[in-house]
Structures are given as structure tokens and as C-alpha cells.
Amino acid sequence: MIQAKVVLYAIETGKPIVVLNEDDIKEIGCHIGDRVFISTAEKSVTAIVDATTSFVNAGEIALFEDVSQSLGVNGGETVSIKPAGRPKSVEFIKKKLDGQKLGSDEIRSIVQDIVDNNLSDIELSSFVSGIYVNGYDMDEVVAMTNAMVETGEPIDFGPETVDKHCIGGVAGNRTTMIVVPIMGAAGLTCPKTSSRAITSPAGTADTMEVLAGVDFTTSELKELISRVKCCIVWGGSVNLAPADDKIIGAEYPLSLDPEGQVLASVMAKKKSVDADYLVIDIPVGKSAKIAEMSNANELARKFIELGKRLGIATECLITDGSSPIGRGIGPALESRDVLLALEGKGPIDLVNKSLDLAGCLFELSGKSHPGEGRRLAESILSSGKAREKMMEIIEAQGGNPKVRAADIAVGDKTYGIQSDLKGHVKFIDNKLISKVARAAGAPKDKEAGVYLHADVGDLVKKGDTLFTIYSKTEGKLSDAIAIAEKIRPIIVGGVVLDKIV
Amino acid sequence: MIQAKVVLYAIETGKPIVVLNEDDIKEIGCHIGDRVFISTAEKSVTAIVDATTSFVNAGEIALFEDVSQSLGVNGGETVSIKPAGRPKSVEFIKKKLDGQKLGSDEIRSIVQDIVDNNLSDIELSSFVSGIYVNGYDMDEVVAMTNAMVETGEPIDFGPETVDKHCIGGVAGNRTTMIVVPIMGAAGLTCPKTSSRAITSPAGTADTMEVLAGVDFTTSELKELISRVKCCIVWGGSVNLAPADDKIIGAEYPLSLDPEGQVLASVMAKKKSVDADYLVIDIPVGKSAKIAEMSNANELARKFIELGKRLGIATECLITDGSSPIGRGIGPALESRDVLLALEGKGPIDLVNKSLDLAGCLFELSGKSHPGEGRRLAESILSSGKAREKMMEIIEAQGGNPKVRAADIAVGDKTYGIQSDLKGHVKFIDNKLISKVARAAGAPKDKEAGVYLHADVGDLVKKGDTLFTIYSKTEGKLSDAIAIAEKIRPIIVGGVVLDKIV
Structure with a gap:
């Protein structure tokens, strides 16, 4: 000493x-x-x-x-x-690196030390590497999910709590902000926590923030739900499962995305808000996170099994993720699409997908008979009740309950990218179009982003505007234009798929 | 921006x-x-x-x-x-986590970024985890060795440069300080770099430091060798292969010891000083680093192949590591054993082992005919020429060239641990006896440690002193006594090997 x-x-x-x-x-x-x-x-x-x-x-x-x-x-x-001495958890981390299965007490001990900041970056990174290389079996995923929930501040929202999740990778795609008010209008509880963008031009939390506040504590979240039954808040401010963010932080530098940890991460958030019924959107497409149907199927099976073991009735919708959903990309432009949809004038793909997801949740939760969920969702949307519910949510979260799509301000520095030939739009690359929106300033500049004028399959003429870039500054606008012209996120008239030389 | x-x-x-x-x-x-x-x-x-x-x-x-x-x-x-952007090396680290083989350019890129401090702890730790889980093949070990050498400051010491290495785990065992002067007395060049203790009670550098300085820069090392041809310095102060220390630092928290990295680490140090002939001491024993002969054999084969590919003629001696070598444990007590050996009065096991290692190097380097190496080593030691050379080295490194074993000060707070029965000494546990020496203050207190009065096989009576603890303070002495009495590092008369209940 x-x-x-x-x-x-x-x-x-x-x-x-x-x-x-x-x-x-x-x-x-x-x-x-x-x-x-x-x-x-x-x-x-x-x-x-x-x-x-x-x-x-x-x-x-x-x-x-x-x-x-x-x-x-x-x-x-x-x-x-x-x-x-070293914390016991360091031994268990080594055990995982050695390819052994961890018991639930061992996983709990690691997660507790992560939450308590007891591990160094070297130790935490070794854990993440161990999961990445050696994986989890389903017992371990269940244990990890429960450990993340128990080391956080789970909330009991009572029966009839529904939730949705999308595994991401599709630009636009702001279905949550349409599905949640439909659920609420039908009398279901939906305490939705969403993420902010990490590498994309907008997360649901960023988009919702255009319309209302999203930073709420756990007790404020409880109060919100007791009042309006539904919300759309940022998951980072409620302390639901704090281990998750820390693990994700250690995964980020090497872009590690171990499947078992992803499963646990998603389900811990749902278990923390006591979800009873859950629908998971798994987009599949060349430029989405998951490119192959077989992988999507496999992932869906795992979510469903995990849901069963956690007491959450879970269904998965495998969706078309080959191109963006909706027209706007960037917080303000996406929130405008959402309001348009609630006003009955939204992009058809965004509306259709939201109704499919809502319908699935209605049937799963017993709110509608099998085969009638989508119709119920459609009637709620077209009646204006979903918009009404959304305005209630916006007001409860401190926003303007009279907001209309036309009120949403978007960047005043704009530039249209035109087609240089006549033909059909063959492909809109999620990753590339997101890159342009980020260069324009999204998600930090909420008004920045991209608006798509053409969808896949549309016939365009030479000189037609394919998309407009919105930015708050000339500097970012010209950055985005330069990138757009270089990477060409929209392909028109392409028939040749590859050239073998 | x-x-x-x-x-x-x-x-x-x-x-x-x-x-x-x-x-x-x-x-x-x-x-x-x-x-x-x-x-x-x-x-x-x-x-x-x-x-x-x-x-x-x-x-x-x-x-x-x-x-x-x-x-x-x-x-x-x-x-x-x-x-x-991320450095390219981060991609290659991920490739190793993915179980792929790395090319030599990829390994070089990682090592360069490690040396330049371009990687975060998370990234470096992922690399170490990747090596630990997925290993290296021999090509990768060669590439890692070369990369560590090339990113450092290698020195060309000319032909007839000999070197030795011990993979460690045995208490005492200070053969280097006897082998090096024997090499020097025979006219061979031996620029020996040694380590300090990390978890043991003394490294060779700590022990040599009792007699002389060990902190030298690369240019000082060159000057030393040009004057006296041999030295025993701390490897941490010369900038030979700086990547090594940083990798070892990331391995430490989880005690990761991936074999391929150990091979590269050892051989990089030898390649950096341009060794032509190398003998490696691999101790085997229950409480040593390597417990099984088969593992020692396998490791030896790898060292020899690696030596071949690096242009270093390498032989391995697998030695008895079942108990400590020499009587003293702790820097001063070990240096006293070394001086005693050079004065012709050293512990018999330490002397014998040193002569075997020296003899092997003589034969390997062609300094003696096959089968005559040990005799040559013995004649150099008994003639006093090895002691003379050691005094030259000590003087060149700033120490007292007249030092004798009797001059070495050891801790004045002492306590003898006695045998509580009559019988033969069955076992002296390297790890446990080291623990006692560390508790007594070694390696920080150079005068602290343990002196063994009995060796394995000796017959002792009840009340005979098995070992004496030396310390600089009463506090550390009583800590060490408490530990010694609890863990019992020396077993007398034990016949029962295990009790099955």
C-alpha cells in the first residue's frame, strides 16, 4: 500500500x-x-x-x-x-474468446461491469471481439437480453402494449411515425423508443424532433404514456438498457455487428418497455443491410424464437429494401412525408408499408380478426384519426399540435440533379443517396437532405430532375452536388449489369 | 469542416x-x-x-x-x-477477426500504425483478440517478426553474434548473467537485451541493475558492444522493436498470450540485434509456463523453423522447470547467486544449466567441436575468465568492477519459514514462491526476496529452515510471512497427490 x-x-x-x-x-x-x-x-x-x-x-x-x-x-x-484483483467478468470475457459458452450469471456479471463502467476499453473490446468471432447460442442471447434489461430501468406498461422495430438500411422509411399513431388511435399502448442516426442521414428520433421534443427521462416517459398511451421518443435519453449503448460504442470502430448481440440489443429495448406484441420489419435488397432472402428468413426465425423465450409475441415482415421508401431523405423532408401521409397525401410506398405493419400488429394483438388488420389500419388513417392521435402525441411531447406538412421548413439552398438520358429508373442506391443527404448536412442540419422526384420504374426524359438536394449553406450544398455527380446514386436506363473484360 | x-x-x-x-x-x-x-x-x-x-x-x-x-x-x-477516414490497418484487423490470413503488407500496415500510436485501445485490443482466437500461420509469424524489426531501430553487430532466450516461468534461473560473460570471454559478440519483471519477482534487467546500469539508448548500446562485445541491458530502453511492448500492453489485461505473437516477439528482439546463433531455453514443469513435454517440443520446432526463415541458426534446450533454479529469488539475492557462480561457488543447478546453455551456443556457432561446447564453457568459468569479462561488462555499464558476492546487500528484515515435519522436499512451486518474494517487496525493493535453504530431494528435519524471507520493511516482511504460511510454496514429505472424496 x-x-x-x-x-x-x-x-x-x-x-x-x-x-x-x-x-x-x-x-x-x-x-x-x-x-x-x-x-x-x-x-x-x-x-x-x-x-x-x-x-x-x-x-x-x-x-x-x-x-x-x-x-x-x-x-x-x-x-x-x-x-x-481483476473483476470476475474479465475471466468470463476470456472464456468467450476461448470459444466457450457463457452461463447466464457470467453474462450478467459482464453486463453489470459494463453498466458500472468497470471495464477498460481493452477489456470491453475483447468481449465484443469474442462475441463477433465465437457468437452466442440462443441461451446466451436470452441471457444477454435479460441482463441488459435487468441492469437498466425497465417499465411495466401493462397489457396490450405493442411495438415495432426495423433493422434498418433503407433511406427514408419513416413508418414508425405513421404506425404508432394508428396503434394509439385504436386504443393500444405503444411506448416507442427510437434511435438517432449514426451513419444514416436521419433516425426516427431525429425526424420526430422536427415536430416535437424527443429527450425524456424514464419517469417522463411513464407520464407521457399514462396521458396519451403512445409516444415516439429518443431511446438514448431514457435509461432503459444502458449496457446496449456502451457495447455498440465498442462495436463501432471496427463496424462489428455480431448477430447475437444485435438480436439481444433489439429485444432488450422491447422487453424494457414490456412489449407484448412486436412486429419486426426486415428489409432485403442489394443496398440494404440484408441482401439475401435466405439471410432475412434465418434472422426472422431467430427473432421469433427469442420473442417466444422472452414472452413477446413476435412476427417479422420481410420487406422490399431495394430502394428508399418515401420521397424525402433527411429529418425535415422525412417528417414532411410523414405528415403528408397522415393528411392522406403521402408517398404511396410509405403509406402502403406503414399500413402493412400496422395491420400485422392489429392481427397479432387480437385487435382485428386475421386478414382484417390492414383494412382496420387503412380506415383509421383515412378517417383522420391517426393524424389526430399524432397531433396529441406531438402536443404531449411539447410540439405544435396544429402542424401541417406545408409548414415544414426545408433548406433554402437547393440544386436539382438531372437525368442525362431517357429511360426507366432502374435503381436507387440506399447507401449512396444517404451519402449525398449527409454531405448536404443531415442529420445535424435538420432541414438538409434529398428529395426524390422519381421512383424505381418511372420513365424519365433527359433533363428531368431525378432528385433535389436541400442544404442550409452554399458550402454544404456544393459538397453534396460534387458527391452526387461523382457517385450517381440513381441509375436510369441501365440494362448492362456488369462488364466482363 | x-x-x-x-x-x-x-x-x-x-x-x-x-x-x-x-x-x-x-x-x-x-x-x-x-x-x-x-x-x-x-x-x-x-x-x-x-x-x-x-x-x-x-x-x-x-x-x-x-x-x-x-x-x-x-x-x-x-x-x-x-x-x-479509418486507417487501412483497421480493415486488416477486421480481416484477422474474420479468420482470414493476413499478407505481409497488411501486417506491416498494422504494426506501423501501432508504432505510430494511430490505433485506439479498442482497435488494438481487437487485433490482439483476433490473433488470440484465429492465430497466425508461419508466414504471418515471419511477416510480424519482420514488421516489428523494420518499424524499430535494428542494429548490425556483424558476424559471430550469439544470443540466448528463456521463455520464463522459473523462479531464480538467472543463467543469462553467467552465459553472456562466458560468450564474451570466448571472443563472441553477445548484445543481450533483457526484460524487467512484469509478474515475477525479478527480471534479468532488474537483477543486472543491482550491479550496473541497464538503461541505454540504441547508440549507447552500439558503443558498449564496440568496446566490450557483450552487455546485459534492459530491452525497454533501446528502441529495437517498439511495436512489441505496445502489443504486450494490450495482451496484459486478459492475460492473452497468443503463441504466434510470442514467437514473433522473441525472434524480433533477436533479429533486431542481428543474432546469427541463438539458443532458446524452454523450461517444462508443473508450475512453469509450459507443463507438458509435448507442448515444449512443438514450440521448439516452431522456433527452429522461424529461425531458419529469418536467417538465425536456432537450437532449443528443453529444461527442467519443475522448481526454481539457484537459491535466491529477488534481484539482489539472484545477483549474489550469479556472482557466486562466477567466483566458483554458485548453486550447482544454476551453474550446470548455464554451462549447458553456453556449451550449446559454442557448438552452434562453431566456436567448439560438437560435444566439446560444455567443456569449453566450464574451462572459461573455472579459469576466472568469465568473472573477469563480467567485471568488464559491469564497468562498461557504470557499475563497480570489483564487486564480489559478499558485497551484495540484502534486506535486513528477515524471517525463516520452517518445516513442520521431517521428510524429503517434494516440490517447490515457482509461482507460489514468487508470490512470497513479491509480497516481500521484489522487484521494486531490490534487496527483498526469498532465499531457499533446501532443494527438491533434500532431506529436512522438523524445524529446519526451508527458506528465509528478506525485506526492507517490517510491514512487507509480515505481509510476506502471512502469505508464505497460507500458501505453503514448499511441500515436504508429500506422498498423497490428491484426495478423491
Whole structure:
């Protein structure tokens, strides 16, 4: 054990890291990456050691916000430091790297340490690599789902709670904001949490934010549901399953997307809001996340089995993800499509897909007889009740309940990309069109994005505008134009599929 | 692109990390863990983004020592920030996680980014996990070895350069400090770099440091060898293969020890000093690193093949690692054993093993005829020429060339652990006896450690002292006594091997 004087740095690191002089590390008999137990007369905390020869002298310990707050020190105090063992979870992480199956207690222990920020980036990354390489079996997926739920703040919303999820990869595709008010208008509970964009030009939370607030705490979420039964909020602000975000953060740098973890991540969010009935949209297409029907089928089977084991009645709709759904891409442009749909004038593919999803949920939850779900959804939409419900939701979330599609402001710097030949639109690439929308400023600039004037199959003439770019600044507009002209996200008249040379 | 004002923190992080406000990260269109390109009018640097909502305001960027020095800023300056792509090496890391074989250019690219600190902990850890799970084939080991050498500062020491290595796990076992002067006395070049203890109570560098300095730069090392042809220095201070330490740092938290990386790590150190002839000591025993002969054989075959491909004539000696070699454990106590051996009075097992290793190197390098190496080594040792050479080395490294074993100071707080029955010493556990020596203060307290009074096979009476604990402080002495009495590192008279209940 050694004594050291606290030197405080007003920085939050998100990890319990302390920095000691190399001499002191030797003195304690530990090593960079080891844990030490730090204590004052009143409090103690376990932290991970980093070393320096420069900015911390022997006899000093550098603390950052996280650890200093737990210890209740402000700098200048003397603390005791002694070696502490590795958390048990590190053993279990190694077990997964060794290709062994983890028990539910072991998974729970890892998830608890992730939530408590007890693991270093190296340890967390090893876990993610282990899952990526060695996978989970269904028992492990169930255990991971339950562990993520139990280490969060799950809410019991009672019976008749419905939910939907889309595995993503399709530009536009803002069905949630149409399905949820249809559910609500039919009297069902739908506490929908959505994500913000990570690599896409808009997440549902970003799009909803054009119309209303989306940042709510767990207790505010409860209050919302007790009042209007439905909501569309950002999942990141409610503390439903905090392990999920941290795991996703470690997956991001290498774009790791281990299937078992994706299954657990999706279902933990649903289990956390006590969903009873769930429909999952799995788009399939060349430029979507899933390219092959067989993979979509397999994934659907797994979701359904997992749902069964978690007590969530789950159905999957495999949908056409070959091109964008709706016309707008970017938060404001997508919210305009949604309002148009609720007003009875929306893009036909967006409306049709939303009605199919809503119909499926009606039948699954017993709200309608088999085969009659879509008709019920359609009548609710065309009667204006869905729009009415949406306005209630918007008002409850602090937005303007009188908003109409025509009120939505979009970027005033615009440019039309034209077709350079006559022919049918053969292909609109989800990833490429998203790239253009992001270059234009979406999702940060809510008014930025792309509006599609033509859909796949449409006949266009030379000089017809294929899509318009909207931007808030000339700089971003010209960036987006340059990219659009280079990558050509819409293919007209293409018959040659490949050239073999 | 955004502009931001530099806020400087006088902290070295060892990684090119910058912290931005979450709003600015969205504005740039990137994400935590992404790279950004930061530039002033004169300089630019690529760094990895972390986010905060607290200590960095929108419009500011927090820089730490490493990045601010590269950029030449002191705080208050305005810099431009725009997204930068991932390094190519991240792709190759993912390829290894996916179980694919890496080409030598790909491995080189990863190693270069490791040396340049271009990878985050998450990325580096993914690489280590990938090697651990999917391994290397021999081509990859060769490529990794060469990449580690080429990204360092290799030295050409000319022909007749010999080297030795021990894969470790045996307490005491300080053969290097006897073999090297024997090589030198025979006119061979032996630029020996050794490690410090990580989890053991003494590394060769720690032990040599009792007698002389061990921290030398590459150019100082060259100068040493040009003067005395041999040395025993700390490998961590010469910049021979800097990737190695960084990889080992990422392996440490989970105790990952992927065989291919171990092979490359050992051989890179030898290749860096241009070794022509190499003997590798592979101890086998229950409490050593390698427990089974078959594993030792397999490892030896790989070292020999790798040596062939790298142009280093390599032989392996598989040795008895069932118990400690020598009597002292801890830097001072081990250095005393070494000096005793050079004075002709050393522990018989330490002397014998050192002569076997030296003899092997003599035969391998053609310095002696086959079958006559050990005799040559023995004559050099008994003639006093090895001691003479060692004194030359000690003097060249800044130590006292008149030092004798009797001069070595050891801890003055001592305690003898006695046998509680009469019988033969059956087993001395390397790991457990090391634990006692570490508790006593080794390797930080050079004078601390354990001295063994009995060897395996010795007959002891009840009350005979089995080993003495040496410490610098009463506190550490009593810690070590408590541990020794609990874990019982020496077993006397044990016949029952296991009890099945």
C-alpha cells in the first residue's frame, strides 16, 4: 500500500482511470491496466491504473471527474492505494474468446461491469471481439437480453402494449411515425423508443424532433404514456438498457455487428418497455443491410424464437429494401412525408408499408380478426384519426399540435440533379443517396437532405430532375452536388449489369 | 469542416485522442471513435474523437500533450477540424477477426500504425483478440517478426553474434548473467537485451541493475558492444522493436498470450540485434509456463523453423522447470547467486544449466567441436575468465568492477519459514514462491526476496529452515510471512497427490 496526494483534472473520462507515476506503480507491485483500490477515511473506489513519467510525480495520483466524485475529493487530499484483483467478468470475457459458452450469471456479471463502467476499453473490446468471432447460442442471447434489461430501468406498461422495430438500411422509411399513431388511435399502448442516426442521414428520433421534443427521462416517459398511451421518443435519453449503448460504442470502430448481440440489443429495448406484441420489419435488397432472402428468413426465425423465450409475441415482415421508401431523405423532408401521409397525401410506398405493419400488429394483438388488420389500419388513417392521435402525441411531447406538412421548413439552398438520358429508373442506391443527404448536412442540419422526384420504374426524359438536394449553406450544398455527380446514386436506363473484360 | 478553439490539458495520453463537444461532433458528421483531421496554417494531424457534454464547450477542442506537440499549439489557437477516414490497418484487423490470413503488407500496415500510436485501445485490443482466437500461420509469424524489426531501430553487430532466450516461468534461473560473460570471454559478440519483471519477482534487467546500469539508448548500446562485445541491458530502453511492448500492453489485461505473437516477439528482439546463433531455453514443469513435454517440443520446432526463415541458426534446450533454479529469488539475492557462480561457488543447478546453455551456443556457432561446447564453457568459468569479462561488462555499464558476492546487500528484515515435519522436499512451486518474494517487496525493493535453504530431494528435519524471507520493511516482511504460511510454496514429505472424496 502507498499513500499519494490527489491531483485533480476537471475532465470526465467515462472510465475509472487513475494515473500514477511509474515508480509508484512498481512500489505497489502492479502494472498498467491493473486495478487498484483507492480509499480515503470515508470512501473507497476501484480504478484502473495508467502510468506516466511526466505529469504526475511520485507520491501523487491524478484523478479525473468520475473517480474524484465517487471518492468525494477535490485535490490535495492524501489517499491510500493498494492492488485490487481483476473483476470476475474479465475471466468470463476470456472464456468467450476461448470459444466457450457463457452461463447466464457470467453474462450478467459482464453486463453489470459494463453498466458500472468497470471495464477498460481493452477489456470491453475483447468481449465484443469474442462475441463477433465465437457468437452466442440462443441461451446466451436470452441471457444477454435479460441482463441488459435487468441492469437498466425497465417499465411495466401493462397489457396490450405493442411495438415495432426495423433493422434498418433503407433511406427514408419513416413508418414508425405513421404506425404508432394508428396503434394509439385504436386504443393500444405503444411506448416507442427510437434511435438517432449514426451513419444514416436521419433516425426516427431525429425526424420526430422536427415536430416535437424527443429527450425524456424514464419517469417522463411513464407520464407521457399514462396521458396519451403512445409516444415516439429518443431511446438514448431514457435509461432503459444502458449496457446496449456502451457495447455498440465498442462495436463501432471496427463496424462489428455480431448477430447475437444485435438480436439481444433489439429485444432488450422491447422487453424494457414490456412489449407484448412486436412486429419486426426486415428489409432485403442489394443496398440494404440484408441482401439475401435466405439471410432475412434465418434472422426472422431467430427473432421469433427469442420473442417466444422472452414472452413477446413476435412476427417479422420481410420487406422490399431495394430502394428508399418515401420521397424525402433527411429529418425535415422525412417528417414532411410523414405528415403528408397522415393528411392522406403521402408517398404511396410509405403509406402502403406503414399500413402493412400496422395491420400485422392489429392481427397479432387480437385487435382485428386475421386478414382484417390492414383494412382496420387503412380506415383509421383515412378517417383522420391517426393524424389526430399524432397531433396529441406531438402536443404531449411539447410540439405544435396544429402542424401541417406545408409548414415544414426545408433548406433554402437547393440544386436539382438531372437525368442525362431517357429511360426507366432502374435503381436507387440506399447507401449512396444517404451519402449525398449527409454531405448536404443531415442529420445535424435538420432541414438538409434529398428529395426524390422519381421512383424505381418511372420513365424519365433527359433533363428531368431525378432528385433535389436541400442544404442550409452554399458550402454544404456544393459538397453534396460534387458527391452526387461523382457517385450517381440513381441509375436510369441501365440494362448492362456488369462488364466482363 | 468546423473551426474550434484549442483548450490544452497538460496530460500525456499516449494516444492521439481529442475531445469535442457532442454538438460539434454532430456538426462534423462523425461519431465517437472516428478520426478527424485537425489543422493549423502550418501543421496537421489525424486524431481519434471522444465526446463530452461537460468540460469542452461547443466551438472548443480539448487537446492533450501528444497531439498539441505534433500540432505545435499551446492553447487559444483556432484549428480546423474535418472528418478523416479509418486507417487501412483497421480493415486488416477486421480481416484477422474474420479468420482470414493476413499478407505481409497488411501486417506491416498494422504494426506501423501501432508504432505510430494511430490505433485506439479498442482497435488494438481487437487485433490482439483476433490473433488470440484465429492465430497466425508461419508466414504471418515471419511477416510480424519482420514488421516489428523494420518499424524499430535494428542494429548490425556483424558476424559471430550469439544470443540466448528463456521463455520464463522459473523462479531464480538467472543463467543469462553467467552465459553472456562466458560468450564474451570466448571472443563472441553477445548484445543481450533483457526484460524487467512484469509478474515475477525479478527480471534479468532488474537483477543486472543491482550491479550496473541497464538503461541505454540504441547508440549507447552500439558503443558498449564496440568496446566490450557483450552487455546485459534492459530491452525497454533501446528502441529495437517498439511495436512489441505496445502489443504486450494490450495482451496484459486478459492475460492473452497468443503463441504466434510470442514467437514473433522473441525472434524480433533477436533479429533486431542481428543474432546469427541463438539458443532458446524452454523450461517444462508443473508450475512453469509450459507443463507438458509435448507442448515444449512443438514450440521448439516452431522456433527452429522461424529461425531458419529469418536467417538465425536456432537450437532449443528443453529444461527442467519443475522448481526454481539457484537459491535466491529477488534481484539482489539472484545477483549474489550469479556472482557466486562466477567466483566458483554458485548453486550447482544454476551453474550446470548455464554451462549447458553456453556449451550449446559454442557448438552452434562453431566456436567448439560438437560435444566439446560444455567443456569449453566450464574451462572459461573455472579459469576466472568469465568473472573477469563480467567485471568488464559491469564497468562498461557504470557499475563497480570489483564487486564480489559478499558485497551484495540484502534486506535486513528477515524471517525463516520452517518445516513442520521431517521428510524429503517434494516440490517447490515457482509461482507460489514468487508470490512470497513479491509480497516481500521484489522487484521494486531490490534487496527483498526469498532465499531457499533446501532443494527438491533434500532431506529436512522438523524445524529446519526451508527458506528465509528478506525485506526492507517490517510491514512487507509480515505481509510476506502471512502469505508464505497460507500458501505453503514448499511441500515436504508429500506422498498423497490428491484426495478423491
